[in-house]
Amino acid sequence: MIKLYGVPLSPFVRKAMLALEYKNLAYENEPTFPGDASPAFRAISPLGKIPVLERNGFTTPDSSIICRYLDRIEPSPPLYPTDAQAEARAAWLEEYADTVLVGSCAGIFQERLLKPKFLNEATDEARLATILEEEMPDRCAYLEGLTPETGYLVGDALSIADISVLTCFVQAAYGGYEVDDARYPKLRAWIDRLSASALVRARMASERASMPPGLAD
Numbered sequence: 001m002i003k004l005y006g007v008p009l010s011p012f013v014r015k016a017m018l019a020l021e022y023k024n025l026a027y028e029n030e031p032t033f034p035g036d037a038s039p040a041f042r043a044i045s046p047l048g049k050i051p052v053l054e055r056n057g058f059t060t061p062d063s064s065i066i067c068r069y070l071d072r073i074e075p076s077p078p079l080y081p082t083d084a085q086a087e088a089r090a091a092w093l094e095e096y097a098d099t100v101l102v103g104s105c106a107g108i109f110q111e112r113l114l115k116p117k118f119l120n121e122a123t124d125e126a127r128l129a130t131i132l133e134e135e136m137p138d139r140c141a142y143l144e145g146l147t148p149e150t151g152y153l154v155g156d157a158l159s160i161a162d163i164s165v166l167t168c169f170v171q172a173a174y175g176g177y178e179v180d181d182a183r184y185p186k187l188r189a190w191i192d193r194l195s196a197s198a199l200v201r202a203r204m205a206s207e208r209a210s211m212p213p214g215l216a217d
């Protein structure tokens with residue numbers, strides 16, 4: 001049995017869950033908050049980060065390592081394309097999503113939802129303005145330039161690129177952010193397409209069911 005440590009609301013945990021579910025791999029979720037300082041968790045996550053995957057006594061942290069591992073233990077359907085150029089492209093988009101895109105999208109989530117509604121902290125308006133006025137236009141313009149009119153970000157099937165980028169926009173949507181379909185029509189249409197898929201709809205239904213009251217409203 002596979003166990004995934006983390007909370008479904010984390011963009012990186014959501015990424016790993018989507019990967020597991022895309023491959024139809026059964027798993028159980030062990031709810032674990034970011035920064036969990038218990039010695040047991042630190043033993044499997046030296047940086048204190050979620051997610052961590054456990055299988056047959058083996059554990060590994062980091063969503064990207066987890067997804068690569070999943071492709072080795074269950075190759076079909078693949079998360080990483082087999083064609084060399086397509087694989088490089090997908091891995092780059094995963095890296096882009098996991099670094100700059102998630103930083104901006106999680107920032108919207110933190111400033112608009114987490115801090116004011118749940119942590120009783122003031123929104124950092126300057127940070128939020130920088131994200132909305134400078135960072136997101138830059139991220140969206142870049143992605144618009146490589147998003148196809150139909151289908152997926154890389155090749156002709158869903159890949160780690162789609163999962164990694166989408167989880168970021170889901171995070172931003174909790175903070176009320178929507179990609180402007182007039183300025184970034186292909187990106188917006190891709191988000192809408194993927195969000196309507198059975199895979200993503202099922203994940204979001206499960207995610208909402210796991211949340212504290214008020215968060216998903």
Ligand SMILES: N[C@@H](CCC(=O)N[C@@H](CS)C(=O)NCC(=O)O)C(=O)O
Pocket residue numbers: 010011012013033034035047048049050051061062063064098
């Ligand atoms: N590169 C890691 C990043 C994971 C990550 O940053 N997770 C956040 C939650 S969304 C976390 O656990 N933060 C806790 C901390 O940094 O102490 C991955 O892909 O899994």
